[in-house]
Structures are given as structure tokens and as C-alpha cells.
Amino acid sequence: MLLRFRVANHRSLRDEQTLSFVAAPRRGEQKRKGAVIPRTVSAAGIYGANASGKSNVLDALRWMSRAVKSSHTTWAPSGGVPRRPFLLDETGRKTPSFYEVDFLDEGVRYSYGFEIDDENVRGEWLYSFPAGRPRTLFERNGPEDYRFGRSLGGETARIAKLTRGNALYLSSAASNNHPLLGALYETLAEKVHFAEQDHFDEQARLSATMSLLEHPRAARDVNELLRLADLGLESAEVVRREIPPEVLTSFRRLREAVRESGGDFATDEEQFGKEIRLRRAGTDVTLDIREESAGTRVWLSMLGYTLVTLLAGHLLVVDEIDSSLHPVLSSTLIRMFKDPEINRTGAQLLFASHDTTLLGTMLADDTLGRDEVWFTEKDANGATSLFPLADFRPRTDENIERGYLQGRYGAVPYLNFDKVREIFRGMEPRLDEPSA
Template sequence: MLIRYSVENFRSIRDRQELSLVASALKDLPNALIRVEDFSQSLLPVVAIYGANASGKTNLLKALRFVCDSVRDSQRLWAPANQIERPPFRMDEFRSRASAFEVDFLVSGSRFRYSFSLNDEEILSESLQAFPQGKSQLWYERENGKFTFGRSLYGENRTIESLTRRNSLFLSAAAQNNHVLLTPIFDWFCEQDFVLGGRSVSPNDRVVSLCKDDSHRDLLLKLLAAADLGVTGYRVEESEWPDEAKKIFDHVKQLLPSAVKMPDKLATLMLVHGAGENEAVFPITEESSGTSALLKIIGPAIKSLEHGSVLCVDELDASLHPLLALHLVKMFNDSETNPKGAQLVFNTHDTNLLDNDVLRRDQVWFTEKDRRGATHLYPLSDFRPRRNENLERGYLQGRFGAIPFLGTAKFHPLGSSEDNE
């Protein structure tokens, strides 16, 4: 479970910004809380981020994905001689400074804090702390190429240190070498899921795999029925790969032998549409963009609820109808439908969700850019709104900021008299 994370000098984020999923003392929606044994604070299952276009909402999600990708891939896939592909803040001198990330999280009920900083050439610092019984315990620390290991971190630490490149993370190298204590930490980062670029509507392979698993059939059909798309069923048809596709896979496998595995069969998702007694079957490629977008998000959502992982969704309103977005938020926010403490972090422009019966006041955050073009993140709770206050109206009226400034420009129809004066 995610407790909080922070980022500094990444894309539009200049100064350190932190997103917290720690619940406040508010009495709103008491069932919308995650309580973990031996952890004193309750956590939020849902966080919504609002803000004007280009205010940095997506970059906050991309920052967490960058951390997860770096943990998973830096030792295995990053080329030793290449620069690190990190996008810093480019509007001033910060472009040459280090980017820094920190994540506070729970693994099997135990709290950890992981952080690292890097520039274009190397990892500058990296550390992992554990908190048994709430007390900080250093497992390892890396600073300018020098490593310090705590007594609690047993294993082949020095051997793995010698295998860790200057441009890869020790945590990534440790997992590649089956470090007993660090592999569960590595796995936690790999389990988190992201649906970024909300207007891309191609369902991925995970959705097809999910549909092939009959244990999810009832839930999938229930969600498809709730979407009122006319879909009454589905099936997965398998066929041989075209020869051209096999050649492409063989070529890529030669370049990245450990990263590519070609499925034995080409799987195509087919949706069944019913109209009275009639029935028709269509491949997903012939479905509407709305149907495809829904399927793109359903797979990761079910996986997250099933495993208790984090799901980050960019532009939730671009992927789902408002009523479906509302349904999804309520599924994560209800301990009955979310018994394993899955968490949904998303950005949106959908003000229908700004309802005291849908989101707690501490589940709403905003992004805004300053005059330098730097993103600032702040919670709704900073404004201390009343429990029954109309949050949607307050947001649209600009009380909380994070809305576009439209100025006073006037727009006239083409060919109007003003155009010819």
C-alpha cells in the first residue's frame, strides 16, 4: 500500500512536491478508509487530482511510474554506456540539477521508505529504511558511489554492490541476484499499475489475459452491463501469428533476448452484442473508442482490486463515462468491494466526483503552475471546507484555484463585422 510519495525536478515539477494518502481525522465516509494492523495511520483508497490543462497532473503520475520503471529495469535494461533518460525541469538552472524521488509504502504490513536521486549520468544517492515497531532502521544507503549496509540487511550485499553499475539502482541489481530481503520490495514496485495517456484506446494484452480467466467472468460481465454498451458476453479467439509478425518478434528478440517473449498464439478479444433474440460478435478492433477505452481500464482495475495494488489513471474522464467513473471510484472507496486495500490515484476534470457522498475532503488534491511554469500540488483540506459545502461549485468558482485563467479575450464568429473593421 502506498503511504505517500514525493518528487523533485521532474518534468514540470521543479521544487519538491508530495502526494499523501494518509487519512486525516475527518469523519467523512468512514468506510472509505484502509486500516492496517500494527500501522497507526489510516490510508486512503482513492485520491483525485484536479487542475487546469498542462498544470502537471499527469507528471505527478509519471513520476511514480518513473520510479517503478527504474526499479524494475535499470539493472536489466539500461545500457551501461548510455545516459539516464530522466526529464528534468527545463525552465531554469534546475535542468542541470539532480532529480529526486521518495516513496513511503507498506509491504505485508511492514513500512518502508525508499529514495534515490540521479542526474543524466549516474545514480547519486539511494537508500532504503524499514520501520519495525515504528522505529527507523537503515537497511542500506548509497552516497556518491559509497555504500553503507545496516546489520538487519543480511545477504550478498557486497557482491551485489560490485555488480551494480553507476547508472543502475542497487535495488534493481539485488532483485536480479535473488536477494531474499530485497526481492519483496522490488516486487512491490513492479506490481503497481499505470494507465497513462487517457486518450489511447487500445486494450492491452493484460485485458485479453483477464478475459481468458473464467474466474473473472462474472465481474467483467457485470461491469460491461453497467456500461450499457449492449455487450452481453465475450470470448477470446486464438489463431496463428502472421509470418511477418513472427519475423519482427525474432528480430526484436535478437536485440533484447531477456525482454521479449512471443505468445504461442495470437489472441483476439471478441465481444457479443445482443438485440432481442438476435446476437452478433465483433472483434475489439471494430468496437467504438469508448468501449475500447473502458476495456483498457477494466483489466488493471480488476487486477488492482484483486491484489491490493496501486492503480494510477491519467484522465479518468477521457476513458470512462461519468457514471462509470463514479462506479469505479465507489468500488475502490468501499471496503466491501475493496477488501484488500487497493488504491486508485487519478487525475480528472470531472467535477461530478466533487461530492461529499463520493469523495472525502482529504481525497481531493489540486495542481497549479506558478509564473516560472513549475507545478505546485496542494490538498483541498488546506482550505478547510465545511462538511456539507458544495465542493463542485466552489471549485468552478475558483475558490480553490487550479482552474484555467481565461482572460478577457472576445471570440467572434468568422465573417462577423468585427473581423472586417
């Protein structure tokens, strides 16, 4: 379970920014004495103008997760660190980038983070808080200077010698079978699922849905959710198709090239020979999923990630959750995470969106609470600020959707329509049009 994420010097996030899943105190709520784990929310949405940095917040978390997963195994030994600093001034290029997460694992709170520059890991740390008391597991100052806490155990010194200057110790420890650090690696690298609205990412999500459709019980649940979406579909099924040998050879070459470059290639060879076909309600006609609308594909592809996340208690991060989806469907995804009868594992959803209906009460009274809404805004230098709606202390009965669109909380684009009119007023008639 994610509690907080802090980042600095990643793309437009020049200065340190914090995203929190810790719930805002309710009015009249007293701080719980002896509380070790704070109360959290299960969903958080980020709003802001185009190019304000919403996606960069999600990208920073994704970059950190991938660094933990692959820095030891796929980053080139002499290739430095493939970071993404703020590039609009020289300070960003010269300043280290910073990433840190506070999270829960097996009921214990941890804080893990690191600093990097273009060449090496400048610092890395991991603390635990059993019974609320801080305990150092390890600290790293520079590429090779380590200090290990007595409670960590394992072959810490040997793993340190195997860790390159441009690789994370946590990544190296997992690769060398350290029991505790391997478990925390799993939490940060494998239990966070990312969804972006592009073709390759959609194919990865469809692969997850395909895996569920191949298990009868899971397929029943997927198809029921498909029918409930009112898309005119009765069911989805997985069928195998014949792949020409030359196509299969090209697929293998592409897969190896992507993996060697450190990228994710979710489709394996067995999945490559399969496809999803959809049966229309009231007919025996089945269609390839590629013949369906973008909204249908997005809904079906999101079902796999959503069900896996909810059943396993993971974190799902979705950019543009409203892309090609009707507001009722995107709000349904959010409400699934917020409903305690559905979400019994503590799963979480983090998303970016432009759909302001999710801020209002037209779809549901509790789609997003005041401590579940965040805003991004860029300053004149192109640097992003991230801040919560809770900072504005909105009234319980306040229309959040209207207030946001009216600019009450900032994070909206300003466009002077009189200037737009002036542009068109000065345009010359098209030369290929006859004059009146």
C-alpha cells in the same frame, strides 16, 4: 500500500512536491496512541487546468517505478541516467532529481528513495520502521559509497560491486536474488499498474482483460461488469486468428527493438494471435473490439487492470480516468476502490481527471472525500505546485464541484471571453465566401 510520494525536478515538478494517501484527521479525532501505521485513503484524484502538471505527477511515479524495475538490466552502462528534469531554466539541468516513497509491505512501513543526475545515482536509501522505530537498511552516498544496516543481511557487499554507478542498488539486488530487497522490488516495480489513454497502453490493458477472459470464473465476472455498464453488450470472448508469417516476423523485430531500448512491450507472441470479440445483447452477432466505440474499449480494457488490482491489493494509476467514459462509469471505478466489501485487500487508485462531477454529490454522496482530492497549478515560471483540498478546510456541506469551478481553490484556467470576442471581431471575411 502507498503512504506518500515525494518528487523534485521531474518535468514541471521543479520544487519538491508531496502526494499523500494518509487520511486527513477528522474533526474531533484524537491521535491514536502507539499507532504505527497511519489511517489511509484508498483513492486520490488530481485536478487542475490543462498543462498544469497533473500528468507529470503520475509520470514521476511511473518513472520511479520503471527505474527500480530496469535500471540494472536495461540502462546502457555508459549511457548515464535517462532522467527528465525541469528544462525551463538552467537550475533544473544542473540540479539532481529526487524521488521517494513511503509504503507498506507485509505490515511494515518502509521509506525508499534516490537522487540522480544525468550521469549517476547521487544517493539512494532504504529505511524500515518496525514497531514505528526507524532502522537503516542501506544508505548510498554517491555511485560507490555504501553503508549497510546490520539487520539487512545477504550478500550486500558483493551486490554493491556489481551495481553500476548509473543503476539503482535496489534494482541490482533484485536481479541478484536478495530475499528482502527482491520482495520490496516486487512491491515498487511489479505491483503498480499504470494506465494512459493512448493506443499502445490500451492494447496492454486489453491484454490483461484478455487473460481474465480465458479463465471461466474470471470471464464470468468480467462479462457481468460489461453487462452492468449498459453498453448494449452481452459478453466478450477471446478468439484466435491466423497471422501471416511476414507479419509475425515484423512483430518479433518490433518486440525486440522496444525491449532493447528499455521500453515495455506487454504483448507476447501468443497474445498477438488472439483478439477480443463482443456479442451484442439479444443477438448472436459478434464484432471485433476495434469496431466498438472508444468508451466501450476503455471500459473493457480498464476492467482487467481494475480486477487484478483489487484482488491483489496493488496500486492502479490512471491518467485521464474520465477519457471516453461516461461520468457514471468513471465514478463506479472510484467507488469500487472505496467500497470495503469490494476492496478487501487495501488496493489503491490514483488518477488525474477534469471531470468535476466526481467532486460533487450528483453521482454519489461519497465519490471523493476532502482528503482524496489534490490540485495542480503552474506559476509564471512554468513550475507545478501540488496541494490538497484538505488545506482549504471545506465545510462538510460545501459544494466542492461549484467551489472548484468558481476558482475558490485555484487550479483552474483563466480565460477572458471578452478577449476571444475581440479576436473574432477583428477577423477578415473568408476570401472564398461571397460578400453580402
